[in-house]
Amino acid sequence: MNDDPRGAIVQQGNIMRIDNALVEDTSCFDNSRGSIEVSYSVPEANNITSIQTIRLNLTGNTVILDSFGQNMCICCIQPGMWVSAIFSARMTRSIPPQSNAFLIIVQGMPQAPSVTTTDRVIFADVRNNMLLTGIPWNINSQTRFVVPNSTPITNRAGRPVQLSALRPGQLVRITHANFQTASIPPQTTAYSIQIL
Template sequence: MQVHNAVVEEVFLIDSATGYLDIIYANYEQNEAISKSLRLNVDINTVILNSFGYHISLSDIEEGMLVDSLFSPIKQGLTPPQADADLIVARTYDQPPLNFIIDRIAKVDIDNSLLFTGDPNNADNQIKFNISDITTIRDKDSNPVPLRSLHPGLLVDVLVAHTNFQNAVIPNEADALHVQIL
C-alpha cells in the first residue's frame, strides 16, 4: 500500500532509526477527499530518503513535513490504525516529490546492473533503470533481495529521482533509488 503527500503530525523516536510517524493523508472515496490518520511504524529495515534520494534517519523528519510511503497492509482494530513502513520519502512543501513508477519487468541485465520495465517486445515502451550500490530492492514481504532475484513478468514499484523522460534516448533511462516487488 502507499500514500502520497501525507502530512507528518508527530515523530516518536525510540532511537535515530526506530519509532513511528503519525501522518494524515487524503483518501478519495466517491469523488470526496476524506482525511485519515495512520501510524507508520519504523524499524531498522525501513528505507528513509529525502527528496533528493539520499538516505536520512527518522530523527531528520520533522512535524509538518510531507511524506510519501510504501507500507504493509493496515493493521485493523488498532487506534490509530498502524502499518509497518517499508519506504518513506520525506520532504518540505517547497521540494518536489520523487516519482513512483509501477510496471512489469521486461528484462534484467545483472552484468550491467540494469532493470527494464514495460513492453518486452518494444524498446519504445520501456524504461531502463540503473541499479547502483545505493538502490534498495525489497520482496513482497519487504525483505532485502539481490538484483538477480528479479525476473521478467514481476510487477514492481520503482522509486526514481526527478526524471522528466524528455530525452532522445530509447528506452528512457532513470536511476532507481528503490525497487519494491508488488
C-alpha cells in the first residue's frame, strides 16, 4: 500500500495535470521568469509506485495562485510546498523533462519555523515584490526578501502600510522563513515586516 500523497500525471489532450506535486527545487530569475522542479508518483507493475520529477518553466503568462485563489509571485514558491500544476504535453527529452506551465496552485506552505531579523532597508522593489536589506556597499551583508501580497507590513504605530512606504535607511523588523537560497545576496520569504 502506498501512503505517499504525491499524485500522478494525467493527460487531457494537449494539456497535462498533476495534483499534489512536491516542489523539490526552484529557480527564480526575476519575478516574471523561473522554474520549479516537482516530484510526482508513477504507478508501475506489481502495485509499485516510483517517484519521478519534471521541471516546469514559469513565465509572466503562468498563473500562480495560493490556496485561497490569490495571485502569488514566481519567487514565492519554495521547496517543500505542495502544488497542483497544469502544463503543456510538449516536453523536452532532457533529464528531468521540461514543460511550460500554464497554472500552478500552491496547496500548502512549508512548515518551517520563522526567524526574526532587524536591519536597514536598502531598496524596496514594489514592481517585483522584493525588499533588500543590509549595508548598501557590502553585498555580503545583504538579504533579499520576497514579499508576497499576503505579507502584513506595518508602520511604527502598527497600522498597515504598503511596500512602497519603505524607504532606504529605515530600520525594519522582518519575520521570515528560516531557510534561504545559496545566492548572493541570499533570498528568503518575508512573513511580516514592521517599521521600527
